[in-house]
Amino acid sequence: MSKMTNIYWLVVDNDLPNLKCFSLTCYRSFQGFDNVIVRLLHRMIYLEELTLYLHIFGGSKFIAGTHLDNEILIHMPQLHTFIFYIASENVIADPTIRVSNDDIQRTFTNIEHRQVACMVDYFKPDTMICRIFSLPFKFHRLEHITNNIPNIIFNSVTYLKLWDTDPFKYKFFVRLARAFPFLKNLSIRNIVRPFLFDQNNHLRDKDWLSIIEYPHLISLDMERAHSYYVEDFLNETKAYLPHLTELKVLYYSLQIVTKYFTRNETRRNCARVRQLIVENPIAYPKDVYCYFPSLSV
Template identity: 35%
Template sequence: IRVQCFDDCLYLLDGRFNQLHTFCVDLVNLHHPQEIKNHGDLPNLKCFVLSCKETCGYDELILPLLYRMSNLEQLGLYMTISIDTRYNDGFIDGNHLKRNIINRMLRLNDFKFHICSCMFIHNQSHFSSTKDIQRTFIDFPVNNIISYVDYFPEAERSQCQIYSYPSLTPFYENITNSFPGGFFKYVRVVSLFDEHPFEHEFFLQIQRSFPFMEELSVFNCKSQNKKQSYESDNDNQNLPLIEYSLLNELAINTVHDDYIEQFLLNTKTYLQNNVFLYIEYESLQRVTHNFTREDTRINCMKINKLKLRGERICRNSSLQAYFPCAKICYPGQFFFE
């Protein structure tokens, strides 16, 4: 089931469904509960799966909830965690999972997870490396674990991805150039972020790893390194075309112009019909040569909803003609069916 807040989750686990043995929940927002207490044993619960994109109360809310499930046999955790330095001085790693979950749940025999832990960088003297994190999984009871660490000095933050593979997660966030690849048939929502450029080959790898992706967000302000060499060699036509067969929502509103070209040029990308595009107006105007460019026109004709950032009212009559199938939404407006 999908619930809006942690209160809703606790309400369903307050004892009224005392015979409940399986509970799978997708949590939209993890806010501190306002009314319902997070206590009381849940001895009949055998299987619990929780997914939550943004988690600020992992130590205060999620762990105490798990400790109520004394007879749990199957557990799935899929979440992005903002590390609270009051409880942890490092990333969520294998040692943390053994100490705080596995060793406290004696009946647990099936544990699947995908956890991205994020921290701000504040004058630390030691930074965990990918090898440091991998060593914490040497004697882990789950065999195939993927882990890697990224540091973003400009944003002054860092992140660590750890997950059991093959993965059952419905989303994969903050993918960087460190992404090791793989096949993720359950993922529908993907976001990409890095302070190093994403090249065409990277997007090809993303498409192959997430063939059922429906929503994609890209955050990268660095220009592509290989773009100039492709253009000087007149090699654009030889690039493999990337086809997003199920993509219906694309957010490229915080990117360098190179990534707008990456998705709108019909020599690089094939979009299906009826795509919702979220983009910055001035960048779109530049890349499409004031809505006259021919090699971006085909993909723009496939957009059925266009949400513009930065331009409250567009007085350019060419915009609607360039997006003939699109409902156009400006800042402060909303789409109505």
């Protein structure tokens, strides 16, 4: 917690028991959920509306329904509105034991707060992230999202970061466009491309049967993405980005995908880009400005 946050809490300390509404959003991961956040909430005994957006790092357990009931909700008898997104990242003691989405879902037994969903992701052999959130989803930002997108429409999300050690396939991007219809800022971190051929040597991801449209996308960050994904988004036969104005990408990947700024299939999705961000500041050659006619000089 920052020094400013601690001072603020000291100032309002005497008013905590009388609060009716409280909202806390923290995009950075932190430790001490029980020692800091829960202890603070215990003082808000007359709270009626509570909103939490948290990413908790470490701790001996992930946050689930029973934890929220026993540590928070039972202390707030007048609470009628609880909007939350809580991601808990933990080191797994026994990698052979896997917790599923259904396992987490069954921990929500409180009838008043049963409209919830969850996502459980495993990274490496010993790390998991368990996300629980109320429905409908009310927040505009999601980070470190993997292939494991539930069948939910996130109408409020405009800022999304994708990250996975498994490749993103065409069907994933179809679900992505449907699940996040108002997406404005997208970041993709994945250096693994899908396998192009199956066991029978048949072309696998030729499944680009239709163009995927991202009608509101204005910013796309693929600096840490395989050039395969740069191709997926800039090629107009695969994706349509009518309002893309900011592109962050490796210059080498951009050269390859655009065939050194001559390829027609990638020209339209680049036409409205006003800000092109590459890994090192460079003086762009004339071909770049011809290919990106809206680019600020």
